[in-house]
Amino acid sequence: LPVVAIIGRPNVGKSTLFNRLVGRRIALVDDRPGVTRDRREGEATVGDLEFIAIDTAGLEDAEEATLAGRMRAQTMSAVEGADIILFVMDARVGITPEDEYFAGIVRKAGKPVVLVANKAEGHGGTAGAYDAFRLGLGDPVPLSAEHNEGFVDLYQALNAAIGHEPPEEDEDEEDDGPRGPLSIAVVGRPNAGKSTLINRLVGEDRLLTGPEAGITRDSIAVDLVWRGRDIRLVDTAGMRRKARIQDKLEKLAVSDSLRSIQFAEVVVVMLDATIPFEKQDLQIADLVSREGRALVIALNKWDLVEERAGAMKRHREAADRLLAQVRGMPLVPISAATGEGVDRLMEAVLQAHEVWNRRVPTARINRWLEGVLEHHPPPAVRGARVKLRYMTQTKARPPTFVLFGTRTSVLPESYVRYLVNGLREAFELPGTPIRLTFREPK
Ligand code: GDP
Incomplete structure (x- = not known):
C-alpha cells in the first residue's frame, strides 16, 4: 500500500484528519523510545482508496523546549518514508511562517503533495484556503476533518497523486541556504558597448581581446566580486562576439539575446544613448520581460551626450511609453568607456534583483x-x-x-x-x- 504522511505545523488538525482517515481501526502506535514514538500509523481509506497513513501529530504534546527540533526530525523522517505527502494547513488562520518552514521541507522532497486547507467547514476558511496557494504545493483542497466535509475532493486529489508525477520543483525558490552568485546578462545591439562594460567589470581584457581568446560558444561565464557580492556574468553576446563572424551580428542580435536572458536573473539591456530605443532595443527589452527576468536599462556612451538633463527626461518618458509592460524600470546613464555611472548601474542591478524577489503579504x-x-x-x-x-x-x-x-x-x-x-x-x-x-x- 502507498504510504501517505500527514505533515504540518502543530494544531492544524493532523490528528483529527488521521483519525478520520483511519476510522475505527486501531492505529498502530509504535512504542519504541525515541523519535518513532511520536508517530502513529494506520490503514486508512477514502472511498475505495487504501493506504497507510502516518501521523506526526503526537508531537503536539511534547515539551516546548524540545518541540522544534523533534518536530523537524520527525517531519523529515516521515517525508522520507512517504510516497505521498498530505500537507495540512489551517484555513482559518492562513499561512504562517511555520507553515512555510514545513512547506519548504516538503517541497525539497520532490514527492507528490496533496495540500489540505483544514477547518474550512461551511466555507469559513475560504480566504485562508486561497492563501495556501502561495505555499507552492499546488491547489489546496478545502476540508473539514472535524465536520467530515470535503472528502470527495480529497479522494480525487489523492487519487491523482497516487501514480502521479511529483510536483514541479521550483528551483528558483529561495531557501535559507547559502546563496549562489547573482547572475547577470548584458545584452543589446552590436556596438552598444557591451564588451567594453564587461571588460570594465571584469577588470582585464583577458577574455575578450582577440579572436583566438579561446571563447567557446557554449556556457561562457565570468565570476567576479562587486562590493562583496558574488556576481556571475553569464553568457552574453558581448562576450562571444569577437569569436563570431561579424556580418551576421545584426540579424542575430535579438535571437542571440534570448539565450543569455534565459541564463540570467537580472538582464542589463544596453542602449547607445546617442541612438536609443531603436526597434531592436525594444524587441530585446520585451524579450527580457516576457522571459520574466529583472530588467535594467543602461544608457551607454553618456559621455557623448550634451544637455544631459533634457536627454534624461526624454529617455525616461520614452522608456515608460515604449516599454509600458515594465514601467518604472531603472534607467542608468553610464559611460562604459570612462567608467562613469558603472557603480550606479551595479547598484540598480542589485536593487532590481531585490524587487524581482519581493514577496508581498x-x-x-x-x-x-x-x-x-x-x-x-x-x-x-x-x-x-x-x-x-x-x-x-x-x-x-x-x-x-x-x-x-x-x-x-x-x-x-x-x-x-x-x-x-x-x-x-x-x-x-x-x-x-x-x-x-x-x-x-x-
Ligand atoms: P558591443 O558590440 O556591444 O560589445 O560593443 P563594444 O563594447 O565593442 O563597443 C562598440 C564601440 O563603442 C567601441 O568602439 C567602443 O570603444 C565604443 N564605446 C563603448 N562604450 C562607450 C562609451 O561609454 N562611450 C563612448 N564614447 N564609446 C564607447
Whole structure:
C-alpha cells in the first residue's frame, strides 16, 4: 500500500484528519523510545482508496523546549518514508511562517503533495484556503476533518497523486541556504558597448581581446566580486562576439539575446544613448520581460551626450511609453568607456534583483484589492458581472499573483493592465515583469 504522511505545523488538525482517515481501526502506535514514538500509523481509506497513513501529530504534546527540533526530525523522517505527502494547513488562520518552514521541507522532497486547507467547514476558511496557494504545493483542497466535509475532493486529489508525477520543483525558490552568485546578462545591439562594460567589470581584457581568446560558444561565464557580492556574468553576446563572424551580428542580435536572458536573473539591456530605443532595443527589452527576468536599462556612451538633463527626461518618458509592460524600470546613464555611472548601474542591478524577489503579504494585497474594488470596480461586460474576491502572491522571481473571482475571463485587457499597474505602484515593483493570472474558486 502507498504510504501517505500527514505533515504540518502543530494544531492544524493532523490528528483529527488521521483519525478520520483511519476510522475505527486501531492505529498502530509504535512504542519504541525515541523519535518513532511520536508517530502513529494506520490503514486508512477514502472511498475505495487504501493506504497507510502516518501521523506526526503526537508531537503536539511534547515539551516546548524540545518541540522544534523533534518536530523537524520527525517531519523529515516521515517525508522520507512517504510516497505521498498530505500537507495540512489551517484555513482559518492562513499561512504562517511555520507553515512555510514545513512547506519548504516538503517541497525539497520532490514527492507528490496533496495540500489540505483544514477547518474550512461551511466555507469559513475560504480566504485562508486561497492563501495556501502561495505555499507552492499546488491547489489546496478545502476540508473539514472535524465536520467530515470535503472528502470527495480529497479522494480525487489523492487519487491523482497516487501514480502521479511529483510536483514541479521550483528551483528558483529561495531557501535559507547559502546563496549562489547573482547572475547577470548584458545584452543589446552590436556596438552598444557591451564588451567594453564587461571588460570594465571584469577588470582585464583577458577574455575578450582577440579572436583566438579561446571563447567557446557554449556556457561562457565570468565570476567576479562587486562590493562583496558574488556576481556571475553569464553568457552574453558581448562576450562571444569577437569569436563570431561579424556580418551576421545584426540579424542575430535579438535571437542571440534570448539565450543569455534565459541564463540570467537580472538582464542589463544596453542602449547607445546617442541612438536609443531603436526597434531592436525594444524587441530585446520585451524579450527580457516576457522571459520574466529583472530588467535594467543602461544608457551607454553618456559621455557623448550634451544637455544631459533634457536627454534624461526624454529617455525616461520614452522608456515608460515604449516599454509600458515594465514601467518604472531603472534607467542608468553610464559611460562604459570612462567608467562613469558603472557603480550606479551595479547598484540598480542589485536593487532590481531585490524587487524581482519581493514577496508581498497576502493581507496587504487584499487590503489593496478592497480599495480597488471600491474605487474602480471591474466593468460589467455584456451584462456579465465579474466578481473579484481574493488575491495572493504565489511566486516571486518574477512576482506572480493569482486573483480569484468569477467570470474573470471576460475582463477587458485594459482592466487587467490597470490591475498590474496598480500592483506595481502599490507594492513598489518598478521594472519587474508582473504575472497576473485568474482562477475561479471551486
Ligand atoms: P558591443 O558590440 O556591444 O560589445 O560593443 P563594444 O563594447 O565593442 O563597443 C562598440 C564601440 O563603442 C567601441 O568602439 C567602443 O570603444 C565604443 N564605446 C563603448 N562604450 C562607450 C562609451 O561609454 N562611450 C563612448 N564614447 N564609446 C564607447
